[in-house]
Amino acid sequence: MHLALPVVLAALLFSIGVYGVLARRNAVLVLMAIELMLNAVNINLVAFDVWLRDTLHAGQSLTLFVIALAAAEVGIGLAIVLQVYRLRATVAIDDLDQLAEPSPEERR
Numbered sequence: 001m002h003l004a005l006p007v008v009l010a011a012l013l014f015s016i017g018v019y020g021v022l023a024r025r026n027a028v029l030v031l032m033a034i035e036l037m038l039n040a041v042n043i044n045l046v047a048f049d050v051w052l053r054d055t056l057h058a059g060q061s062l063t064l065f066v067i068a069l070a071a072a073e074v075g076i077g078l079a080i081v082l083q084v085y086r087l088r089a090t091v092a093i094d095d096l097d098q099l100a101e102p103s104p105e106e107r108r
Contacts, residue, residue, distance in 0.1 A: 003051045006043050006046075006047035010041070013036050013037070013043070016036055017036035018033075018037065019033075020033025020036065021033045025092050025093055026091055026093070027077075027081045027092075027096075028091060030093065031078070034073070038066055038069075041066060045059040046060060046063055049063075084096060
């Protein structure tokens with residue numbers, strides 16, 4: 001298999017992820033776009049590991065690390081999004097411009 005095919009696929013996935021991070025207003029969709037970018041990195045790591053015929057399989061080892069990191073990111077990210085939704089009743093990123101907790105009058 002040629003190296004160009006997985007690299008092009010990874011570039012497309014990463015581009016879609018960057019577009020999702022920059023263009024979306026919903027926090028959950030931004031998290032999904034970040035996952036697409038991490039999957040593009042995983043494809044590149046495995047493709048270059050196979051192409052270089054690394055005896056230590058460093059690319060595959062790093063891929064497992066990135067998958068574990070992505071799982072932790074999803075867990076913490078969704079917990080933050082749920083807490084923000086409970087406090088503000090929205091997950092729109094444009095509406096989350098203040099760090100202070102809203103007062104009871106603003107919640108209504």
